[in-house]
Amino acid sequence: MISFLVLMSIVVCFSAILALALNFQWGLGGMVNFGLAGFYTLGAYACALLILKGGANTFFATLGAMAVVAIACALTALVTLRVTEEDYFAIVTLGVGEVLRLVSLNEDWLTKGALGLTGIPRPLSDVIPSDVYVYFLLGLSIALLLATLWVLNVLARSPFGRIVRALREDDVVAATLGKNVLWARVRIFAIGGAFIGLAGSLHAFYYQYIDPTQFSNIVIAYAFMAVIAGGRGAHAGAILGAAVVMVLLEGSRFLKDVIPWLDSDRLAAIRIIIIGVGLILLLVFRPQGFLREHRLQVDLATATMRRS
């Protein structure tokens, strides 16, 4: 039971990093990413291939995966050159994600297709004894999650963070104030992409085996649900949302023991239906989520009282 909890906590950690990345791109920057599953695939495969074929160690492979996904995201963001409407961009990300998924499925020489990549080494697995290794991996995941949170928090409160939010609210106003909208969008999407790459790398380390079926569109569903449940723009909310969603998802595996006539296909279908229904219910009844975005606030009443 303890080991199950540890393993699940690791899953929650890299899911939370993914949710934070989406939160940065979409929650803060207003750039919806429906290709999330594809970019996540790219991150996991880039990391695994850099180790298995490129001979890199796990540290540089992770950095490489972050760079690869960041570049892919930056290129995707370039299509907003002339059309800044979010709906067109959503369709483009959907298409890019689909192409990335097809590459992982079809380029047998590189990705072994549907068979997937096996034997992905874990960080420092030769130094740390195997009986305590999961605890190390958990610690590493938590550290990386906190680091992600810290970096994104600093970014969100920096001058760049203000541009990011300004673009979300109204890009024309931001452009009028002399901000370079295209360049800012490319950076927002690339930064988010880097963290998607990080989450993908952790995914590869955790499972040690990746194949295209692990990256189905359910990834998009739960990441969006995590971000919406947590409150768009709220970092802590995204983590909390990811934790709740993953616990529900993993917990629903036990449904099989309760309702024996469910086969695995049907069980998977039910889980996605539940997520979809939850997503819509959240949007309808609690669109602001459960936590709110950090904003600089001045309490006007006390401020004026103090002055007088």
Next chain:
Amino acid sequence: MLQTAFNGVVSGVIMTLPALAVTLLFGVLKFPNFAIGAMMTCAAYLVFALNAQLGWPLSVSTALIALAFGGVCILIDQVTFKPLRGRGAITLMVASLGLGFILENVARFGYGNTARSFAIELARPFRFLDIRMNREQMITLAISAAAMLAMWFLLTRTPVGRAMRAVADNPQLALVRGIEAERIIRWTWFITGMLLAVGGVLIGMDRALEPPMGSNYLVSVFGAAILGGLGSPLGAGIGALLIGVASELSTLVMPPNYRIGIPLAAIALVLVFRPQGLFGQPYIRK
């Protein structure tokens, strides 16, 4: 080459109905609906239930389900999208994504992942000008052409169609003229539902029935609608043809698995060089 072009025309024609649906929905509701793929899947499985399980003829089953599915779409809209109207395109898009997941998995729950096909007797393909065509392809061409004509008639010659165009063009002005937007939205969903049901059956006839059958077409259909200009029905038809032929011809020079790259490239090129599409109105930000 000629054969490939003909196959391309047919696979493009298959996309005209969903592309029309996308463009109508976008015109009236102002957001791209990502659930249309899964809606086609659901409708196709409903037709499958009548056709293959109850043994009704495919034509009768399709007609019945098309009418019923129009109603289903109105219902779905009332439950999911109506409470969200006016909340901005992103919210509606995410909701449509969630709806797509639900519908696709309802189909998966009912029929599993196994590929199925309609109960239609096989017919020998025949040759014309050295091009091999089969009966399903001819049916597809005929039905799509009929649907395009019907849509043209509806949009230009009927009060409902004119009202739809008015709401798409300027909802406030339409309201001032006494056109009730909600009524037009219900009509739009009804028509969209019929288009998607027939589109789903055509896809199922062309390939096979499986849960992702509709969503596999999503990027291509959006590509067709954007290439033609979102909101332009004529553009949707021509965009679908262009995407279909280009995708099919692309298999001569690149691996067929990446056909989806063609609509994606088309979207990217259109967005960068001619954002309003081939037949769309230039978008003026108000």
